Amino acid sequence: MNYTALINQINKWATELGFSQVGISDIDLSEAEAHLKNWIEKGFHGQMEFMHKHGSMRTHPEQLVEDTIRIISLRFDYSYKSVIPYQEILKQPNKAAISRYAMGRDYHKLIRKKLKTLAEKIKQEIKGFNYRVFTDSAPVMEKAIAEKAGIGWIGKHSNVINTKSGSYFFLGEIYTNIPLPISKKASFHCGTCTKCIDACPTKAIVAPFQVDARRCISYLTIEHKGEIPKEFHKAIGNRIYGCDDCQMVCPWNKFSCDSKVTDFLPRNQFDEPDLKELLSWDEKTFLKRTEGSPIRRIGYDSWRRNLEIAYLNKRGCK
Template structure:
């Protein structure tokens, strides 16, 4: 355990916030490690099976709500958020909704159009930890970015990064929800920063807009129905009843964020890392479906998309092509699907077969 008597905790926190800003973080907060009040909700969510195929969530159980068990010696959690929205014209939310109506274009979630955020945040959080060490000496710590059993939203909300919206994401009055979260578990006794009040009021726009009804109640998400889960975390066959609802979304889904009134305050990224890659934005589904595995790996190098692999990429696009055919017969779309009828992957063949058999 680090000897807290060796430093002025409030002064150090002020320094950490300043260093965080220099490293591109939009806000730094501190949460305590007693998350026991969050355990019943976590256990109830797991009991409902809402985590789907994400078995690691069940395996870790309440450990997610016990930072000092995950990293022994932890006494405080430094939380950080980083804006990722690329420079966009006014009315960007409406523009993105319009793109969802272009059925032959493949839509990748906004956060995944640039560099893999795991790498960007992890590196910068480690630099922040290094600056702390330079100021106070060696201390126990561990950096996290959506990479371990951590209750990120709970920690962010407790430390004043924002409040938990009805869609379960963190909302900030000055920054909406278009940001990434990261944490540093530390053995330094830092003063906790104050949480903020909920400002959703009576709004249910995120619940109403969800294409698959995945937000089954305020603050309660059934991941098994979520398009982000289906296109990224889920490795197998996509349920038949959900395929038509996915539209042209081939990696992730932003609908609940696009409709949120608070995102009119979303800030653009200060780092160039999250600038969208040309090959992943505004591309026809047929062009993306034609990628070989080598082309897929080349186009997604350094991108979060690479983690799903070529097979799931093709599965997702096959569904989107089927939905395009449902809206309008298109010889090019049908030919692209026909070209993969004998794909080596049974998973791809099944979804291609479904796409070719859909009726308008």
């Protein structure tokens, strides 16, 4: 098997499908495993029980998919320069700020479908190629895998950054049993910068590479169920779904690339929604307007909770 030719072919197919980068990782995630264990022991995962409920499957790919020896990691850019900058919305309390990745179509199905198409093309080329595809959908250490596969390094805010495209991208993985040549691990380029740590509105980045999810606005507005602790209400401002602050200040995002597809362009004016209008939505309207959007996943109760905090902040209530 000429693996160099195969890798070139995979790159070509991936580009045609809208991916921006491909890398190959082995399955030794021992370094990431130690980091994850430490993070969980500190309780930084909050209510995200799924972070440890699958045991060692997350850090041992061969336990999740038998016979896995390589992982194809792929980058899919989701931002657009034409979209109103997030920082502009943060300055307008009558508007609601939605994380950039969630303004358009739900990425889960779309990326998964593209990964499957790519994997099927490889399967036709190589006898015995077995695979399973993932995108934020199973116990997969996608950031550590991406770093090992050369897609980018894990920044101090714990997101993956690429020198040519910043950090506004989704990741996808193809687990496989074929001994593809391994890519060079991405090198670290944060240097002495601490912009993300300093900018975090709730001081959730408690140390480089250590995000206490229980303080993170992204976690609080999306993953956390029930009341959000009062101590974070003011800092939440008008952020009603996720938070892009740590990525927004990262110097590497000057280089972010436009997505190759239009699917992630804002729907329902989600790049600058009017807070009062969103508050007027009943559950039926919420379900209708968020059809095909990742926002729908949080459910109406969490949506209302987030909007009410933003509204109280607009009114200057304590």
